[in-house]
Amino acid sequence: MKTSSFLYLAKFWLKTVLFKKKDPILGSVIITDRCNLKCKHCSVNNITSIMHPYSQIQKEMQTLYDMGARILFIYGGEPFLWKDGNLTIRDLVIEAKRMGFILVNIVTNGTFPINLPEADLILVSLDGDRERHNAIRGNTFDTIMENVNKATSDNICFYMAINQINKDAVSEVCKITKETNHVKAVSFNFHTPYPDTRKLLLTSEEKKSVCATISKLMDEGAPILNLKSAFPYLVNNSFPTPCYQSVIIENGKISVCGRCIDEPGLCDECGYFFVAEYTLLFKGNLKITFETLKTYLKFI
């Protein structure tokens, strides 16, 4: 990261902490909810199946920028399915960078060839070893690994949502992360229980055990893009919600934190690590702040 970008983010952190501000820094844009998969834990695919046009997405990215967001996430649905004439996801990334976003990140299921060198981070969802990943995501493990191996840049991070099916596969995913070309790190979330996927939620005891495993792997030097100091808050769901530093836009609708904000009671059971990490960081938690610096400067 450029020094000027780092200083911009540091100044934003200081202003937020000192003046208890609620301005956003992280923006997400949903470019389509269409998806080629139907993962067992997912409640947000193919609800409208609309591909939003380039001009609309460009305006939405500009809206996020004008609101103050400088870190952009582009996802869906499956963002690599997105097209408008000859334009693809790569054109959206290039446009976001031109607008001035400091970091432009994509979240993908990895089932399409990965040629996005302009992105800062490509989060490829990997939900276990072959057996457990395929149990959740259909028969896609081998295709994903082939696409990651053939990727044209080294800006990939695996992204795992931990649930009842794959809770024992965390060590395997770390091992795969270390052994796979082009992959910098892995980042975890716990399952967030929409009404139709409640059965996949982990209990606090199970979350505690998974966090102990992740901590041990971190101590052993595994490349993990999460903050250990946030684990107790994630186990007990005791972090503040929602995260005011995050805004999301989908088809013109702007929501604070996540599109899940409208699901009654869901924030009390939120499993998204970024919410715990960001809310604690921007409340000025010192342990989290030092760990953020150490972790993010290492991987980003």
Ligand SMILES: C[S@@+](CC[C@H](N)C(=O)[O-])C[C@H]1O[C@@H](n2cnc3c(N)ncnc32)[C@H](O)[C@@H]1O
């Ligand atoms: C909705 S998907 C969209 C991007 C892309 N289709 C993919 O699968 O990576 C974004 C991420 O959210 C995760 N996810 C979906 N439903 C979830 C849930 N209920 N709790 C936690 N993570 C979830 C997915 O595993 C994926 O890593």
Ligand code: SF4
């Ligand atoms: S690939 Fe992503 S959007 Fe599609 S069903 Fe799976 S988690 Fe949902």
Ligand code: SF4
């Ligand atoms: S805190 Fe609420 S809105 Fe934010 S990601 Fe979690 S469930 Fe969604």
